[in-house]
Amino acid sequence: MRPFFLSPLLVSLAVGAAILPRSDVVSYDGFKVFRINTYGHPSAIKEKLSGISFEQWNGDIYNHLDILVSPSQIGPFEELGLDFQVMHENLRDSVVAESEPRSVSKRQVDDLSWYDSYHNYEDHIQYFNDLQESFPNNSETISSGKSYQGRNLYGLHLWGAGGPGKPAVLYHGNVHAREWITSPVVEYITLQLVTGYTNGDNLVRSLLDQYDFYIIPIVNPDGFVYTQTTDRLWRKNRQPPPSGANQSQIGRDINRNWEFGWDANPQGASTNPGSQTYKGEAPSDAPENQGLDKLVRQLRDGPGIKLFIDWHSYGQYILSPFGYKETLYAPELGKWTKAASIVSETIRDSSDARTTFTFGPSGAVLYPTTGAAPDHVYSIGRAEFSYTIELRDTGNFGFVLPPEYIRPTAEEQWEGQKALLSLLDEEFFDGEGPA
Incomplete structure (x- = not known):
């Protein structure tokens, strides 16, 4: 098999920010990821979380709920007294470690x-x-x-x-x-x-x-x-939103955009262009x-x-x-x-x-x-x-x-x-x- 040349890895929010000094690179410095034990009562947990801003990561909310919390919301979250473990103490550090360029050759x-x-x-x-x-x-x-x-x-x-x-x-x-x-x-x-x-x-x-x-x-x-260049946690594609929508709300969820069952259940996807599960x-x-x-x-x-x-x-x-x-x-x-x-x-x-x-x-x-x-x-x-x-x-x-x-x-x-x-x-x- 013929030699294959690997170029240096161009990733990471923090590393990318160092390479490309842009204001739009998301660093996730100080962000934490928590796993909350729901004990079979996810609705009650979500009700307690309704007063803070967070991003949900996982789907198995019957047993636990994984959420990303910004630095300004960590204090209010901890005051809720929920049973949780910390998945990422500082998400920026985890991203940097994950994306660290390796020395490679042919x-x-x-x-x-x-x-x-x-x-x-x-x-x-x-x-x-x-x-x-x-x-x-x-x-x-x-x-x-x-x-x-x-x-x-x-x-x-x-x-x-x-x-x-x-x-x-x-x-x-x-x-x-x-x-x-x-x-x-x-x-x-x-x-x-x-x-x-x-x-x-x-x-x-x-x-x-x-x-x-x-x-x-x-x-x-x-x-x-x-x-790899801007936001390590981006999920959707990079398609602009519909006309009349907030033009910063980029992207469709490719796995909510297929024809079959596209409109079969209002709980199955979002009609909000800013949502992670926006169906188009x-x-x-x-x-x-x-x-x-x-x-x-x-x-x-x-x-x-x-x-x-x-x-x-x-x-x-x-x-x-x-x-x-x-x-x-x-x-x-x-x-x-x-x-x-x-x-x-x-x-x-x-x-x-x-x-x-x-x-x-x-x-x-x-x-x-x-x-x-x-x-x-x-x-x-x-x-x-x-x-x-x-x-x-x-x-x-x-x-x-x-x-x-x-x-x-x-x-x-x-x-x-x-x-x-x-x-x-x-x-x-x-x-x-x-x-």
């Missing part, structure tokens, strides 16, 4: 030290280009459209013996900009497919001979770049969603979609449709749950940390979500299996996961994917719902 694409640190957008592109060049007869670079700011939604299409045209496995990474861990996980799985096939690994060869893989590691490139003015009015949806429909009308995974962080969940209603269950739920249980067990057994993943239908396990990708790719794209996987961790670090967790997170997910991909056509799914 290396091969299969050098696993790539997974010892986070990288900038351009280096991610180069990494995937080099992976393709190392596997030229069984891969091609693809694009699933353009972002609002004109960046390519790049990816790879991989196949095995007999050429392309088999049922698709589709992976999306970095849907939400601040969820950095998702891209290296998707890249690691791609690397294992490429090197495994090249080196004659029987399992990998059987997988690529049976399925075509379509892998898009960063489906929200504008937001991702913004997290209309279904798929984000250009990123338009391009992604076009590929979904092309695969549906071609070889079909066997498996779709939308990769996110954090919380350690394997979530299936439906998200827009807590009590709506798809007929395939039985086989989805059985598969997820095997993946969860495989990850736990493969991990020194005994990492545990909770699984089940999204709306029942977490909270309502409308216009979400797994619901759309199942219902419109007719994917046989469709999941959201929320990666590490469960709340020690949240979105700002230290670099030393990248490789173990990626490794355990590869073990989980090997198990999942190996059983997609197994007979034990008989009787678990229509295929």
